[in-house]
Amino acid sequence: MSFRIGQGFDVHAFGDGDHVMLGGVRVPHSQGLVAHSDGDVVLHAVCDAILGALALGDIGRHFPPTDTRWRDADSRMFVRHCRALADDAGWHVVNVDATVIAERPKVAPHAQAMREAIAADLGIDVSAVSVKGTTTETLGFTGRGQGIAAMAVCLLARSA
Numbered sequence: 541m542s543f544r545i546g547q548g549f550d551v552h553a554f555g556d557g558d559h560v561m562l563g564g565v566r567v568p569h570s571q572g573l574v575a576h577s578d579g580d581v582v583l584h585a586v587c588d589a590i591l592g593a594l595a596l597g598d599i600g601r602h603f604p605p606t607d608t609r610w611r612d613a614d615s616r617m618f619v620r621h622c623r624a625l626a627d628d629a630g631w632h633v634v635n636v637d638a639t640v641i642a643e644r645p646k647v648a649p650h651a652q653a654m655r656e657a658i659a660a661d662l663g664i665d666v667s668a669v670s671v672k673g674t675t676t677e678t679l680g681f682t683g684r685g686q687g688i689a690a691m692a693v694c695l696l697a698r699s700a
């Protein structure tokens with residue numbers, strides 16, 4: 541059995557809006573996130589973790605922000621594409637662990653729905669997907685409420 545590990549990180553700034561997309565879930569909020577796509581920082585970090593494990597670059601290489609096809613795109617489609625790239629190379633996702641860094645919104649009430657969405661798109665059991673939140677205790681740009689950051693790691697495996 542061979543294994544690969546990958547990590548991803550993403551940030552989007554707050555802007556106008558009444559919700560944020562996080563882990564494929566629409567979370568009501570007093571602001572939105574500024575992005576070319578739906579701005580789902582969690583899913584973008586998950587994509588970069590998978591792409592990193594595959595050594596296939598990053599989300600911007602596969603879905604350039606200059607390409608109008610990805611304007612307001614549902615980031616779950618990006619995750620499914622990354623999964624397909626892994627499948628094509630004979631890899632499967634063993635597990636994913638993601639951390640959302642934000643003062644608000646709180647992630648915990650939505651974490652189970654996020655886990656279920658990510659697990660569905662990766663074709664793995666929900667028990668292999670973790671999503672959690674943390675503040676930075678009011679420090680830094682997330683602490684000042686200027687945006688949301690997310691980190692993710694994933695493990696890939698294949699039989700040879």
Ligand SMILES: Nc1ccn([C@@H]2O[C@H](COP(=O)(O)O)[C@@H](O)[C@H]2O)c(=O)n1
Nearest residue numbers: 642643644645646647648673674675676
């Ligand atoms: N965006 C967030 C931030 C935090 N949480 C939950 O609150 C707990 C305490 O956060 P600290 O940063 O003060 O350690 C954290 O462990 C999470 O359970 C959250 O859900 N969403």
Ligand SMILES: C[C@@]1(CO)OP(=O)(O)OP(=O)(O)OC[C@H]1O
Nearest residue numbers: 575576577599600603604605610
């Ligand atoms: C997702 C893409 C899609 O055009 O745009 P954004 O939504 O701005 O998100 P980012 O995390 O900057 O990644 C770059 C792009 O791939």
